[in-house]
Amino acid sequence: MRPHQKEDSRLKNVTIVDVAEAAGVTAMTVSRVMKGYKHVSPKTREKVLRVAGEMNYTVNMTARALVTGQTGIIAVITEHLNHPYFANLIHHLELQLASQGYVMRLLYTDEELDSLVHSTKSSAVDGIIVAGLHGRVQEYLRRRTDESQPCVFISPESFSEADYIRIDFRPALTEAIQLMITAGRKRIAYVGIGTLDFPHQMLHWEGRPSTYRDEMEKAGRRVELIGVNPSIEIDSPARIEALKDYFQTNGCPDGLVCFHDEIALHVFRALTDLGYRIPDEVMLVGCDDLPFMKFIEPPLSSIAEPMAEICALAWKFLQMRIAAPDLPLQCATITPQLMVRKSLLA
DNA sequence: AGACAGCCAAGGGTCAGCTG
DNA sequence: CAGCTGACCCTTGGCTGTCT
Known part of the structure; x- marks a missing residue:
């Protein structure tokens, strides 16, 4: 055993040197084969690969990172x-x-x-x-x-x-809101991540709620923000119950734009539970176009990202x-x- | 001249062994 | 006992030598 060599499990790993010895070449040649570099004869390459395979050799990425600086x-x-x-x-x-x-x-x-x-x-x-x-x-x-x-x-x-x-998202969101306005919808609301007490906080988040607000103001419509509390788990029925409470207390808008598809699905469930018909009474659109959106009845509209x-x-x-x-x-x-x-x- | 393959040094972290 | 030194881990890039 060498002076500082330890009885360490790492030492049992097959290294490039072991493969080189077994294949009758140097570690350099094994390295070239593993990296697919030129200047290795097909015969040597085949032999190194065969021996490496037989010995279950795998490249030590930590050691490689040490040299290349790339992990x-x-x-x-x-x-x-x-x-x-x-x-x-x-x-x-x-x-x-x-x-x-x-x-x-x-x-x-x-x-x-x-x-x-x-x-x-x-x-x-x-x-x-x-x-x-x-x-x-x-x-x-x-x-x-x-x-x-x-x-x-x-x-x-x-x-x-x-x-x-x-x-x-602005062009697609604008298109969705314009569709609702053209269809004669009077009360178009936005359902996003936030709390019912402080729904305007969601305007600081990013472009979707502010695009909604800008379009509504441009059309001279009232802005209505509905917040889904993010602290409620995404799969909790409490989200649907909170939305139902809101619609029962405040009445239901006839157009709803949702921050993303999961919220759209919660809204869809709350609306159908309350007996609203989509889209006759409420037009609904989500965002992200997840696969399940087209399999719901009626198929839900959404904004698709490539x-x-x-x-x-x-x-x-x-x-x-x-x-x-x-x-x-x-x-x-x-x-x-x-x-x-x-x-x-x- | 070009193909092929060997030698050497270096990289950062760990730890055994040495020194004071 | 604390602090220091240097071997070791493994791989690769650059350089050099050999062979056809």
């Missing part, structure tokens, strides 16, 4: 995956990363911001895609000390400090930033489309 890991900051929208987003991102041999590390936005920043320090991951953190992005950017860390945001907001893909395109673009931006840290800031705007289904057809 092959991309951090993705997201909301929890019990939100179908984020589950779908992560699915598409994972397809993109896996196709390039990268591994995804999921971090959730309910972690402390300092903890998120710590988890994504440059030595731990090669880059970050931020797809959550609604309302906390500016604070996150302030706390990020390592600005050399490649980072791309997928967000309805735009930034001057980082690369981003902006998802602009998720594959968004994820491909985010990954492209991140790769470009990793390759060229001094690149000018990159940004792109994606405009989702309104899917008009029966719930919006008067």
Whole structure:
């Protein structure tokens, strides 16, 4: 045993040196084969791969990271995956990363911001895609000390400090509200994340509620914001009960625009429980166009984001930033489309 | 000249062994 | 006992040498 060698389980792992010895080449040649570099004869390559396979050798990513400074890991900051929208987003991102041999590390936005920043320090991951953190992005950017860390945001907001893909819901939302107005709807309300006591707080969140407000004011209509309390679990019947209470107490608007599809589904359930007919009495539209929207009767209208395109673009931006840290800031705007289904057809 | 393969150093964290 | 030193982990990029 060498002077500092320990009886450590790590030492039992098959290394590049073991494979090299068994294959009768040097570790350098094994490394070249594993990386797919040129200047290795087909005969040597075949032998190294065969021996490596027989010995169950796998590349030690920690050691590789030591040399290259690249871990092959991309951090993705997201909301929890019990939100179908984020589950779908992560699915598409994972397809993109896996196709390039990268591994995804999921971090959730309910972690402390300092903890998120710590988890994504440059030595731990090669880059970050931020797809959550609604309302906390500016604070996150302030706390990020390592600005050399490649980072791309997928967000309805735009930034001057980082690369981003902006998802602009305004045109589709405007189209939905115009459809309701044209159909003669008098009382169009917005259902978002917030509390019933302080619904106007949701206007500070991002573009969707403020687009609704702007369109309503432009049309000379009254703004009506209905808040769904985010502290109530998404699968809790209490959300539906709260909405029913609201509609029973205040009467029901004849047009409802929802922050996202899950809320639209809660609203749909509350309305049908109360005996309202959609769209005859209430026109309803959601946002994100999750798969279940078209299987409900009547099929629910929604605003569809081209998720594959968004994820491909985010990954492209991140790769470009990793390759060229001094690149000018990159940004792109994606405009989702309104899917008009029966719930919006008067 | 080009293909192929070996040598060497370096990278950051850990920990055994040495020194005061 | 605390603090310091340096071997070790594993892989790879750059350079160099050998062979056809």
